Amino acid sequence: MLTNSIHEVLENAAAAMQALKQYVPEQKAVFLRSVATEIDALGDALLQQAATETNLSIERLRGERARTTGQLNLFADMLMEGSWVEAVIDTALPNRTPPKPDLRRMLFSIGPIVVFGASNFPFAYSTAGGDTASALAAGCPVIVKAHPAHPATSQMVFQAIQTAIQKNNMPLYTVQHVTDSSFEAGKALVQHPLTAGVGFTGSLSGGRALYNYAVEREKPIPVFAEMGSINPVLLLPDAMKEKTAAIAKEYAASIVLGMGQFCTNPGLILCIKNEQLTIFLQELSRQIEASIPAAMLHEGIHQAYFTKMKNALLQKGVMLLQQSKTALHPMDALPTVAVVDATVFLNNPLLKEEVFGPYSLIVQCSDIQELLGVWKTVSGQLTTSIMGTENDFVNFPEIALIATEIAGRIVFNGVPTGVEVCPAMVHGGPYPACTDSRFTAVGIHAVKRWVRPVAFQNAPESLLPAELKNSNPYKIWRMVNNQLTKEAIVS
Amino acid sequence: MLTNSIHEVLENAAAAMQALKQYVPEQKAVFLRSVATEIDALGDALLQQAATETNLSIERLRGERARTTGQLNLFADMLMEGSWVEAVIDTALPNRTPPKPDLRRMLFSIGPIVVFGASNFPFAYSTAGGDTASALAAGCPVIVKAHPAHPATSQMVFQAIQTAIQKNNMPLYTVQHVTDSSFEAGKALVQHPLTAGVGFTGSLSGGRALYNYAVEREKPIPVFAEMGSINPVLLLPDAMKEKTAAIAKEYAASIVLGMGQFCTNPGLILCIKNEQLTIFLQELSRQIEASIPAAMLHEGIHQAYFTKMKNALLQKGVMLLQQSKTALHPMDALPTVAVVDATVFLNNPLLKEEVFGPYSLIVQCSDIQELLGVWKTVSGQLTTSIMGTENDFVNFPEIALIATEIAGRIVFNGVPTGVEVCPAMVHGGPYPACTDSRFTAVGIHAVKRWVRPVAFQNAPESLLPAELKNSNPYKIWRMVNNQLTKEAIVS
Numbered sequence: 018m019l020t021n022s023i024h025e026v027l028e029n030a031a032a033a034m035q036a037l038k039q040y041v042p043e044q045k046a047v048f049l050r051s052v053a054t055e056i057d058a059l060g061d062a063l064l065q066q067a068a069t070e071t072n073l074s075i076e077r078l079r080g081e082r083a084r085t086t087g088q089l090n091l092f093a094d095m096l097m098e099g100s101w102v103e104a105v106i107d108t109a110l111p112n113r114t115p116p117k118p119d120l121r122r123m124l125f126s127i128g129p130i131v132v133f134g135a136s137n138f139p140f141a142y143s144t145a146g147g148d149t150a151s152a153l154a155a156g157c158p159v160i161v162k163a164h165p166a167h168p169a170t171s172q173m174v175f176q177a178i179q180t181a182i183q184k185n186n187m188p189l190y191t192v193q194h195v196t197d198s199s200f201e202a203g204k205a206l207v208q209h210p211l212t213a214g215v216g217f218t219g220s221l222s223g224g225r226a227l228y229n230y231a232v233e234r235e236k237p238i239p240v241f242a243e244m245g246s247i248n249p250v251l252l253l254p255d256a257m258k259e260k261t262a263a264i265a266k267e268y269a270a271s272i273v274l275g276m277g278q279f280c281t282n283p284g285l286i287l288c289i290k291n292e293q294l295t296i297f298l299q300e301l302s303r304q305i306e307a308s309i310p311a312a313m314l315h316e317g318i319h320q321a322y323f324t325k326m327k328n329a330l331l332q333k334g335v336m337l338l339q340q341s342k343t344a345l346h347p348m349d350a351l352p353t354v355a356v357v358d359a360t361v362f363l364n365n366p367l368l369k370e371e372v373f374g375p376y377s378l379i380v381q382c383s384d385i386q387e388l389l390g391v392w393k394t395v396s397g398q399l400t401t402s403i404m405g406t407e408n409d410f411v412n413f414p415e416i417a418l419i420a421t422e423i424a425g426r427i428v429f430n431g432v433p434t435g436v437e438v439c440p441a442m443v444h445g446g447p448y449p450a451c452t453d454s455r456f457t458a459v460g461i462h463a464v465k466r467w468v469r470p471v472a473f474q475n476a477p478e479s480l481l482p483a484e485l486k487n488s489n490p491y492k493i494w495r496m497v498n499n500q501l502t503k504e505a506i507v508s
Numbered sequence: 509m510l511t512n513s514i515h516e517v518l519e520n521a522a523a524a525m526q527a528l529k530q531y532v533p534e535q536k537a538v539f540l541r542s543v544a545t546e547i548d549a550l551g552d553a554l555l556q557q558a559a560t561e562t563n564l565s566i567e568r569l570r571g572e573r574a575r576t577t578g579q580l581n582l583f584a585d586m587l588m589e590g591s592w593v594e595a596v597i598d599t600a601l602p603n604r605t606p607p608k609p610d611l612r613r614m615l616f617s618i619g620p621i622v623v624f625g626a627s628n629f630p631f632a633y634s635t636a637g638g639d640t641a642s643a644l645a646a647g648c649p650v651i652v653k654a655h656p657a658h659p660a661t662s663q664m665v666f667q668a669i670q671t672a673i674q675k676n677n678m679p680l681y682t683v684q685h686v687t688d689s690s691f692e693a694g695k696a697l698v699q700h701p702l703t704a705g706v707g708f709t710g711s712l713s714g715g716r717a718l719y720n721y722a723v724e725r726e727k728p729i730p731v732f733a734e735m736g737s738i739n740p741v742l743l744l745p746d747a748m749k750e751k752t753a754a755i756a757k758e759y760a761a762s763i764v765l766g767m768g769q770f771c772t773n774p775g776l777i778l779c780i781k782n783e784q785l786t787i788f789l790q791e792l793s794r795q796i797e798a799s800i801p802a803a804m805l806h807e808g809i810h811q812a813y814f815t816k817m818k819n820a821l822l823q824k825g826v827m828l829l830q831q832s833k834t835a836l837h838p839m840d841a842l843p844t845v846a847v848v849d850a851t852v853f854l855n856n857p858l859l860k861e862e863v864f865g866p867y868s869l870i871v872q873c874s875d876i877q878e879l880l881g882v883w884k885t886v887s888g889q890l891t892t893s894i895m896g897t898e899n900d901f902v903n904f905p906e907i908a909l910i911a912t913e914i915a916g917r918i919v920f921n922g923v924p925t926g927v928e929v930c931p932a933m934v935h936g937g938p939y940p941a942c943t944d945s946r947f948t949a950v951g952i953h954a955v956k957r958w959v960r961p962v963a964f965q966n967a968p969e970s971l972l973p974a975e976l977k978n979s980n981p982y983k984i985w986r987m988v989n990n991q992l993t994k995e996a997i998v999s
Contacts, residue, residue, distance in 0.1 A: 232719075
């Protein structure tokens with residue numbers, strides 16, 4: 018796609034931005050629900066297309082589609098509830114010296130957002146995924162750069178979006194679909210002056226490249242790039258005593274789930290070298306040995322997995338624990354777990370790198386202090402998980418606060434795989450999990466990435482947005498003179 | 509200051525960060541109030557020191573000190589009210605398939621913040637100013653890089669902060685003061701791995717330089733740089749008919765207030781060429797002619813003002829309207845207004861640049877369409893002001909939505925100078941007013957720059973922060989299962 022086509026796309030998006038300002042929350046909510054409906058209406062044909070392009074199973078894709086439509090509906094609910102706009106009103110005190118003005122503020126869309134989807138979630142993190150849904154909820158037009166690994170799937174979903182746009186009389190270019198898979202097209206989109214923000218899910222190098230393009234612009238724009246994680250797991254001593262084999266089974270399943278192709282895959286397990294660890298490793302080994310390989314998403318990911326996994330195993334001091342013993346088909350991943358001592362791990366930065374696939378590295382520590390020390394060196398994750406009993410938590414109460422510096426989500430006595438779509442979810446974290454730890458990709462707060470506050474001082478009632486009018490026509494929660502209320506303001 | 513001293517400063521800040529985690533909101537609120545008290549306790553000596561270093565009047569400084577202590581108390585109030593942490597709780601549904609986990613999230617400090625103060629507000633945007641106050645409220649330790657234009661003032665304020673730290677048993681390095689004025693020290697602070705964020709108020713070139721250092725780091729960090737504004741003013745036709753002379757007087761006063769040394773100074777006035785404009789220009793001219801020059805903040809600002817003002821007047825098509833006729837003392841600014849036609853303005857980008865001082869450029873437009881067209885080319889401001897009657901607003905209702913794209917604050921029938929410190933204030937805007945339009949430097953939302961969300965999944969009650977415990981001990985507003993409530997959760 019030539020640069021002048023990118024230019025046309027952005028001009029169209031800018032026009033859609035202006036048109037969208039005239040749409041009320043209910044219209045946008047109805048539109049989001051309609052996108053969900055149209056995606057469902059594609060039926061099994063969509064699931065089959067995606068299965069062909071990604072090697073994912075139909076059941077997995079059915080579940081993912083439900084999550085995708087669930088996200089769209091969550092944002093529709095958010096729009097109808099209305100308080101997400103953070104309406105704050107401070108009424109005037111004209112007789113004060115100096116007079117206090119009337120000040121009212123709320124959130125507005127920042128402008129057209131370019132969304133780069135992920136290959137490992139062809140629905141939920143792609144064309145109509147969370148970045149698109151949150152940007153639309155924010156009132157931003159979206160330009161989706163179709164992922165080259167599932168172009169036909171993306172096109173089908175885009176068609177569903179187009180149907181929803183037409184059925185609901187939304188601006189024609191509310192969502193656009195760029196199929197040029199070239200690197201230059203991506204750069205041109207990020208650097209076009211009319212682009213206001215970027216959402217990306219993918220590799221560290223890909224995300225950082227886009228971030229670098231965005232920050233060198235004359236007018237820098239925000240980039241929310243979610244770039245992977247090793248999701249360190251802590252196995253505390255008492256939990257290891259009580260539930261040794263159970264933890265091994267639970268984690269083996271999480272490591273191989275989806276052939277490890279989740280950004281929440283547990284790639285690092287920290288434990289103390291003792292009798293329980295020996296039993297744990299035996300059970301983990303059994304589970305991994307018996308695990309069934311399956312095809313990875315695409316050849317690029319497949320090659321990268323084997324390259325990185327083999328390279329990790331070649332590192333001095335890294336001991337292969339076990340691999341699946343089932344024969345591999347082409348494109349299959351090979352579930353693999355390895356073990357290393359803490360001192361070796363601390364001295365080889367390569368061992369902290371994400372190996373995207375069903376691979377996990379167990380780090381053996383001499384005691385809890387060494388374990389906590391290793392943990393603190395892998396800050397910058399989406400999640401960290403802690404397996405512990407009440408006794409462990411009494412013995413190591415500092416663990417929760419340390420965890421808050423390491424990741425955006427702290428999982429207790431569970432696995433990190435499985436991201437609940439709900440208001441309290443945080444899917445984000447310190448760098449390099451994300452380029453901005455202050456935001457989340459999942460949950461209603463995901464909308465905050467795409468909005469900016471604007472204040473109106475002494476505005477005439479007629480020019481105020483509905484959410485800031487005295488009458489509060491949408492009856493939303495607002496902060497009025499420091500009180501949270503839904504009441505109208507009587508002047 | 510050698511690099512190893514910067515390193516020591518950041519290590520101290522990191523230690524303070526850990527210690528601060530043990531402090532409850534009330535302790536932090538009491539500390540902020542105590543900082544305010546200790547600043548007041550410096551008495552007139554502080555005002556006199558600042559007057560010596562800045563040439564500002566004692567009354568102006570007295571008012572600014574009140575604003576500074578007001579900000580500190582505003583954040584203390586915010587901490588005691590407690591809902592700023594955005595506590596969101598989604599309780600578990602263990603019998604669902606798959607089981608729904610318990611998810612709870614709130615905001616946490618991102619880490620040590622480096623604050624670069626402004627020379628034009630030696631109290632409110634400096635050592636104990638808004639960036640410092642908001643960062644402390646967020647639980648972040650602060651490293652203030654003292655402004656070289658008012659070092660003794662900064663030192664006195666820092667002493668007051670130290671007194672408050674000691675009196676309240678806060679961690680020793682909660683706030684640190686770096687007096688090395690070198691460019692290298694600033695760069696080292698921004699690029700140190702332990703620095704988590706940067707607040708800056710000053711010039712476009714200074715702010716962009718720091719932003720560029722921050723984004724090239726291995727782990728990029730957020731920079732909130734507020735870098736100036738020309739604060740365009742629209743004089744709508746009916747208002748010009750009804751209040752011609754009154755508007756001229758009001759704006760003349762705003763242009764020369766503080767010798768124009770406010771980021772909110774109105775540097776651009778857009779109007780339609782007609783009879784009223786002639787009268788307006790005559791009155792404005794009278795006011796400016798009679799205005800009294802005063803000393804600027806420091807020599808650097810003084811020189812820059814004359815250089816940029818003279819350069820603007822030299823531009824083809826720019827016509828000097830009037831200057832103050834009073835003889836100048838050394839360091840005095842020279843109030844100046846100039847006039848240019850819209851077509852000339854549109855073709856010379858230099859005319860959009862901020863001239864920091866008592867200078868304003870009036871742009872004559874042939875009609876309202878041309879006026880709106882010029883207005884749209886100067887997007888990226890802190891404020892934009894609209895002088896209009898009800899009739900004007902009926903005739904041009906689109907004006908409010910256009911304004912939301914231009915600036916962070918829209919002022920109706922008033923001047924932009926004068927920033928009310930209240931929850932609804934937005935002091936920020938699209939680039940180049942700020943490096944991130946999604947945040948504000950003033951008001952309680954200023955704290956959002958320095959925090960990140962963390963979610964706890966299935967956490968044991970004992971490890972949850974107080975704000976997320978079932979019992980809600982601080983009785984704060986929380987979103988629980990989509991309901992806004994202060995009630996405890998009964999499991």
